Amino acid sequence: MKENADNSFRRIALEAIVIAALGVLLGLSFHYRHVLEALEPKEAISPALYPAPVGLAEMQDLLDQGGVAVDARSREAFQEERIYGAVSLALGEAREALPGFMRRFPPETVLVVYCGGHGCPDSFDLAVRLLSAGYRDVRVFEGGLPAWRDAGLPVKEEE
Amino acid sequence: MNRALRWVYHGSRLVLGGLFLYAGALKAGDVTAFAQTIGAYRIFPPAGNILVAVTLPYVEILAGILLVLNARVRPAALLLGTLTSVFILVLLSVIVRGIEVNCGCFGAADKASPTTALARDAVLLLLAAATYRLRGQQQG
Numbered sequence: 001m002k003e004n005a006d007n008s009f010r011r012i013a014l015e016a017i018v019i020a021a022l023g024v025l026l027g028l029s030f031h032y033r034h035v036l037e038a039l040e041p042k043e044a045i046s047p048a049l050y051p052a053p054v055g056l057a058e059m060q061d062l063l064d065q066g067g068v069a070v071d072a073r074s075r076e077a078f079q080e081e082r083i084y085g086a087v088s089l090a091l092g093e094a095r096e097a098l099p100g101f102m103r104r105f106p107p108e109t110v111l112v113v114y115c116g117g118h119g120c121p122d123s124f125d126l127a128v129r130l131l132s133a134g135y136r137d138v139r140v141f142e143g144g145l146p147a148w149r150d151a152g153l154p155v156k157e158e159e
Numbered sequence: 160m161n162r163a164l165r166w167v168y169h170g171s172r173l174v175l176g177g178l179f180l181y182a183g184a185l186k187a188g189d190v191t192a193f194a195q196t197i198g199a200y201r202i203f204p205p206a207g208n209i210l211v212a213v214t215l216p217y218v219e220i221l222a223g224i225l226l227v228l229n230a231r232v233r234p235a236a237l238l239l240g241t242l243t244s245v246f247i248l249v250l251l252s253v254i255v256r257g258i259e260v261n262c263g264c265f266g267a268a269d270k271a272s273p274t275t276a277l278a279r280d281a282v283l284l285l286l287a288a289a290t291y292r293l294r295g296q297q298q299g
Contacts, residue, residue, distance in 0.1 A: 015234035016241070019225065023218030031190055031213035038209035 051127035054139045056151055059112055067110035072126040084154035091122040094129055110137045117144035160297050168293035175286040176226025179239055183219030185266030196263030232294045240287035247280045
C-alpha cells in the first residue's frame with residue numbers, strides 16, 4: 001500500500017512538472033521577442049558620446065554664454081511649462097525633428113538637455129543622440145525642470 | 160464520496176482554476192508591466208524578471224484550464240499549491256525586508272499590500288489542498 005501511494009505521488013508530481021514545463025515553453029514562444037531583447041547585451045556608449053552632467057549654477061552660466069536649453073519631454077509637457085527660452089526636441093519625435101533642429105542650430109552650439117528631473121532618463125538619451133548627430137558640446141541638466149523651478153528661476157507657462 | 164463533499168470538490172476546483180486562469184491571463188496581457196512589478200520585489204536580475212514575467216502567467220493559465228476542465232486535477236492542484244507556497248515565501252521575504260511592493264498578482268492594476276496578498280494566498284493554498292485531497296477520495 002505504502003509503496004503504491006509513493007508511486008502515485010511521484011507520478012502526480014511528474015505530471016505537475018510537465019504542466020509547468022509546457023507553460024514555460026508556451027510563454028517563451030509567445031514572447032520570444034521580449035526575451036531576446038532582454039538577453040541582448042546593451043551597446044556600450046563610447047566615452048566620446050558621454051554627455052557631461054551640469055548643476056544648476058553651471059546651467060545658468062552656459063545659458064548666459066549663449067548655450068541653448070533643450071527640452072527632451074513631450075511637446076505637450078513643453079507647452080504646459082518649460083525653462084524660459086528653451087526649445088522643444090521631444091525624445092519620442094527626435095528622429096523626425098532632428099534635421100530641422102540641426103538646420104536651426106549649428107554643431108558648435110552648446111546644448112544643455114533637460115527633462116523631468118532626477119529619475120527621468122530622456123535627457124540623457126537625447127543628449128547621446130545629439131552627440132552622435134555631430135554636436136560637440138552637449139550637457140545634461142540632471143535636476144531638470146523641477147530643480148530649475150524650485151530655485152525660483154524663470155519658467156514659461158502656457159499662455 | 161457523498162454529495163456535499165462532491166460540491167466542495169467541484170467548487171474549490173472551479174474557483175481555484177478560474178482564479179488562476181484569470182490572474183494568468185491578466186499578466187500575460189502585459190508582460191512588460193509584470194516584469195516591472197517583479198523587479199520591485201528585488202529578487203532576480205533584470206533578465207530574470209523578464210523570464211519569469213513571460214513564463215509564469217502561462218503556467219498559471221495552463222493549470223487553471225486543466226482544473227476548470229476537470230482534467231489532470233491532482234497534478235494541476237499540486238502545481239498551483241506549490242506556486243502559492245512560493246508566493247507566500249516571497250511575500251514573507253518582502254515583509255521581512257521592508258520593501259514596498261504592489262502585489263501585482265492580478266495584473267499591474269492590483270495594488271494589494273503584501274499582507275492582503277498573504278491572506279489571499281492562504282485561501283488559495285486551502286483550495287488547492289481541498290481539491291487535491293477530495294480528488295483522491297473521489298477516485299476511491
